[in-house]
Amino acid sequence: MNNQSNESHATLHDADRVKENLRKRRAEEARFKWLGRAAIGLALSFLVVLFISIFSKGIPGFFQYYVTLEVFLDAERIDPEGDAGVNSLYAGDAKGVINDAVFEILKPEGRKAKKSARKIVSKGAEKRLRNMILNDPSLLGKTIEVQFALDDDIDSFLRGFIDRNTPESDRRIDDTMISFVDTLNEMGIVSYRLSDYLFFGSASRNAEMAGIRGAFVGSIITLAICLSIAFPLGVATAVYLEEFAQKTRFTEFIEININNLAAVPSVVFGILGLAIFINLFGIPRSIPLVGGIVLALMTLPTIIISSRAAISAVPPSIKDAALSLGASKHQAVFHHVIPLALPGMLTGTIIGMAQALGETAPLLMIGMVAFIVDIPGGITDPATVLPVQIFMWADFSERMFIYKTSAAIVVLLAFLITMNIGAIWLRKKLERRW
Template sequence: MAISEASTLEPSGRTLTTVKAGLAKRYRTERLFRLMGLSAIIVSILFLSVLFIDIFWKGHTAFQQTFIQLDIFFNPEVLDPNAPAGADYNALIRNALKQEFPEVTGRGDTRQLYYLISPGAGFNLRTMVMNTPALIGQTLPVWLPANDDVDMMMKGHIDRKVTESERRMSDKQIAWIEHLEAREKIEKKFNRTFFTAGDSREPELAGILGATLGSFYTLIITLALSFPIGVASAVYLEEFAPKNRWTDLIEVNINNLAAVPSIVFGLLGLAVFLNFFGMPRSAPLVGALVLTLMTLPTIIIAGRAALKSVPPSIREAALGIGASKMQMVSHHVLPLAMPGMLTGTIIGMAQALGETAPLLMIGMVAFIVDVPGGFTDPATVLPVQIYLWADSPERAFVEKTSAAIMVLLVFLITMNAVAVYLRTKFERRW
């Protein structure tokens, strides 16, 4: 009897030992998997932090601009009160520089002295006179933007201590700048031009207003076209379309279009909207049409997923109390699926905001100084503006590029935060 009991317990003991050994191995595997996942997240956050820190470090100085104060005499002999717009305002700046540095007489030295002030500073004086004609005949201290090399030196990007042959500023120019520093006539101020001006060949005069408005006009039309079309398509395909080979073919094509490279949509826009229909090149209207075609698959897929997440009992209950299929969809299913649809739409808009390749194909890469005033005016967008500045050789455009990237990231993060907020606030748990 004892032998039979031992023979009965022995296999169960071996089984328990095997199970414990297997559990220990599974626990080790689970801990290793968790550690790998946590390490991947930490590495991702580390690389993302390095990227953001590098962008901020290179771009935060763009939000300041160096200005030089000069005593400007609005000479009536230079400024015709009857036609102030066509006057030579740079002559006023040159005269003010000569009065500030009367010892500078040679042609070469005079040219270096004039170089301290931005070539576009005359437009500031022109704006002042056009707004206040009573300034003619007066002498006033005016803060004028410095040249980009002066700005770079004031921000520490040009070392004053290296030899003259190794920097863009001469010893005489540095001496004049130190003279202005001693008299507190040169300082860094908040760079409002960066937010209020369009593009320019001069880095100190370049801004993002034109590109920002171009992005705004483009996204407004994209949203107005893609959202209703995408929602209507998703509702029809999910709720009304018969299940046959044609609808299956349409569904496969929509999924394939979501994976098509964006530049293909740019080629389509170039061939159809510009060459065939003759629409204006480099206009937000054409850019919006191209981006609408690109974002529609994303919105349709997200819309269909949101409709599928609504429980069938909602549909059955609505139909059971006598509602028609259209009433069931519009009054019950669509309101419950709308948060998911809005989330997909906002994500699609964020994708459209960051696109560059399709817009390059329709001419939105052109150098455009004027700020667009409408949907058909020539314009560019923020990603294309970043691309143009990144290709410029001037050192000052490096900080402009990074600052524009920071602004674009703020818009993208805001749009994604809105999408997360809508999903968490209106999403229903079943």
């Protein structure tokens, strides 16, 4: 009897201990689970912060301030030779005409005030006026309303980044300019609208005139070269290794090489381009041809690895069926295996191209970082690409460049997202389960 009660006492004690222990273990379990959730939350919040920080500056970067001026297009001043040709227009005084239009409204007194008034409109205004006349010479002699971009300092002031209460010597625009801007604002001729310079302008040191068109065209040319080299080479290599190569030491060596190339830092490919293509072969710097080749070599491993995966995912029964009906090995591979593996290969290629589109470091090495104003027209014209343009703009300290850089990033991200969604869509649409 006594013995028994002792035993039950012990069990009770043990049960408590077990309960206590269980409670601790369950708490530990819950803690661990929350830790996992917190990690994911942290990673996703990084993503959100990144996107907010880019988009909050990028979206305003698509817009800029313009002023609408009534300009009298004095034929004699603008077009002294009277043929409305390029030379005549450049010899003419388009700048003076615009300045007069500004003076007309602001009525500045004295040389200093006039100097300030001239600085309000962007330096690109005269070029815009010349282009308008080149397109339509009948405008000469008329008075027309034209929208000109405001200077980037004025733009920053209107966005509220230059405080009018700071001492005059500490800000980039003086009191006269502020009073002029106020006058323009009161007249209601200042407007905030989608920036045409951003999309159609080229590289420029003036923030309000800078645009991404040149870099965008450069990106497309470079990517086209990259694709036309990397896709055939990658697919051919994958087909050879997966379907035709015997398992020899040599093919193993090729495979090791491909895996190594996938791990080599991208900047090293830039050094390869610099040392081999530019120094050894003497191909000029800064051209999309070299950029495309370097990016192709860089994306090749990605394409080969994903193409091999796509080929090996095609069931062997398909090939066996073709072979048993009398097809040669080549016919079985080219008529049956490759068409079925193509969606997977294309997906890998799109992902590789997205990688190439966002790549910067190797292109810096081969000189695609030059300041290029002209829109590139071919594979041997000096060009730059979007990511490099972003890199260059990020170095400029003007407020407006921060906005334009962010806007360029938004454009770049939009393209990358489109490409990736395209890859996912392609995979979903064409993927087959065997």
